[in-house]
Amino acid sequence: MIRVAINGYGTIGKRVADAVTCQPDMEIVGVSKTKPSAEAYVAASRGFPLYIADITKRDVFEKAGIAVAGSVEEMLAECDIVIDATPGGMGARNRALYEKAGVKAIFQGGEDHEVAGISFSSSCNYTEALGKDAVRVVSCNTTGLCRIIKLVDDEYGVRKVRATMIRRGGDPGDIKRGPIDAIVLNPVTIPSHHGPDVKSVLPEINIVTTAVIVPTTMMHMHVVQMDLKKPGDRDRIIELITAHPRIGLVRPATGITSTAELKEFMNDLGRPRSDLWENGVFEGSLSVDGDDLCLFQAIHQEADVVVETIDCIRAMMGTISDPRESIALTNYSLGFTPIG
Numbered sequence: 001m002i003r004v005a006i007n008g009y010g011t012i013g014k015r016v017a018d019a020v021t022c023q024p025d026m027e028i029v030g031v032s033k034t035k036p037s038a039e040a041y042v043a044a045s046r047g048f049p050l051y052i053a054d055i056t057k058r059d060v061f062e063k064a065g066i067a068v069a070g071s072v073e074e075m076l077a078e079c080d081i082v083i084d085a086t087p088g089g090m091g092a093r094n095r096a097l098y099e100k101a102g103v104k105a106i107f108q109g110g111e112d113h114e115v116a117g118i119s120f121s122s123s124c125n126y127t128e129a130l131g132k133d134a135v136r137v138v139s140c141n142t143t144g145l146c147r148i149i150k151l152v153d154d155e156y157g158v159r160k161v162r163a164t165m166i167r168r169g170g171d172p173g174d175i176k177r178g179p180i181d182a183i184v185l186n187p188v189t190i191p192s193h194h195g196p197d198v199k200s201v202l203p204e205i206n207i208v209t210t211a212v213i214v215p216t217t218m219m220h221m222h223v224v225q226m227d228l229k230k231p232g233d234r235d236r237i238i239e240l241i242t243a244h245p246r247i248g249l250v251r252p253a254t255g256i257t258s259t260a261e262l263k264e265f266m267n268d269l270g271r272p273r274s275d276l277w278e279n280g281v282f283e284g285s286l287s288v289d290g291d292d293l294c295l296f297q298a299i300h301q302e303a304d305v306v307v308e309t310i311d312c313i314r315a316m317m318g319t320i321s322d323p324r325e326s327i328a329l330t331n332y333s334l335g336f337t338p339i340g
């Protein structure tokens with residue numbers, strides 16, 4: 001069994017912990033928090049040993065009725081690999097801690113590419129992570145872009161991608177995030193970080209991205225346009241998407257035309273936390289005019305990187321060398337078949 005620790009049991013960390021628990025080849029040895037919170041109670045109720053970043057705060061947790069297994073350093077001594085899911089930028093500061101403990105580390109998309117020197121997307125460059133000690137799983141939007149671009153590039157070749165990310169303001173539990181009533185250019189400058197991030201996984205892709213933030217929490221929405229190297233075929237692209245293990249089609253027959261209805265669909269399907277692990281490509285939006293391809297896709301920020309992180313664990317541990325095998329095992333263990 002691969003022993004996995006989660007440093008930072010928040011939006012991403014708690015989902016990765018649950019996904020690890022579903023896998024036959026890995027187990028959670030501990031998760032960490034800095035202060036007592038609802039998530040700390042959830043960790044306790046799941047039976048995960050809870051470690052804390054500052055051990056002098058042990059009594060604060062214990063007074064709240066939450067048992068403390070030890071410090072983060074002690075958690076690292078128990079694991080083969082740590083998932084750093086602390087807030088963006090903190091992973092770079094934690095890197096020395098992981099190196100000192102001699103454990104492999106996966107960082108998330110809030111860190112720069114340089115934190116690990118390898119940026120990861122399961123369907124694109126799994127084998128680059130084989131046996132590595134440090135890897136970054138790219139951000140949720142970048143993951144969604146990489147999946148669809150790679151699929152189209154493999155079939156037709158992609159001359160140029162232009163994509164706009166309409167980003168959610170904050171996650172549903174982030175009560176301090178905004179905006180409440182604005183469309184915020186984030187950033188004002190072009191490109192947004194997503195284009196360079198895609199190139200950290202798919203260096204040959206010519207891409208320019210822009211991003212705005214809007215007052216919603218459910219999901220991001222992408223407006224994607226690709227110039228193909230040869231004329232595309234809409235039916236063939238739909239066929240490829242249908243066969244892809246991490247891209248789903250939002251079928252017109254569902255009547256879904258929004259992130260809100262898509263989230264409700266996931267809820268009704270019984271997905272844990274109503275998570276959409278796959279890209280949600282709106283079939284009705286998919287248009288091909290010669291070498292010009294356009295589509296809308298919904299990206300659930302809290303979910304898509306979770307399944308990628310599970311594959312990344314296997315690649316770095318070297319237990320499965322074929323990406324298709326790991327992706328299939330991750331999906332099967334979660335009971336996950338893409339919609340559409």
Ligand SMILES: NC(=O)C1=CN([C@@H]2O[C@H](COP(=O)(O)OP(=O)(O)OC[C@H]3O[C@@H](n4cnc5c(N)ncnc54)[C@H](OP(=O)(O)O)[C@@H]3O)[C@@H](O)[C@H]2O)C=CC1
Pocket residue numbers: 007008009010011012013032033034035036037039053072084085086087088089090108109110111139140171301302305
């Ligand atoms: N949320 C999203 O939509 C996505 C996030 N990401 C990336 O994932 C990473 C994590 O983001 P997210 O899950 O949203 O963040 P959250 O703020 O939801 O969770 C971070 C967790 O880290 C804990 N924490 C903070 N400092 C420390 C520390 N020093 N040691 C241990 N734990 C600590 C916090 O615990 P406490 O509350 O106790 O302080 C909190 O539980 C970031 O890199 C982000 O960019 C990637 C894709 C999507």
Ligand SMILES: O=C(OP(=O)(O)O)[C@H](O)COP(=O)(O)O
Pocket residue numbers: 088109110139140141142167169301
């Ligand atoms: O990885 C994400 O977005 P990103 O791909 O736009 O960086 C997550 O939605 C986190 O974004 P945030 O930095 O707005 O919390």
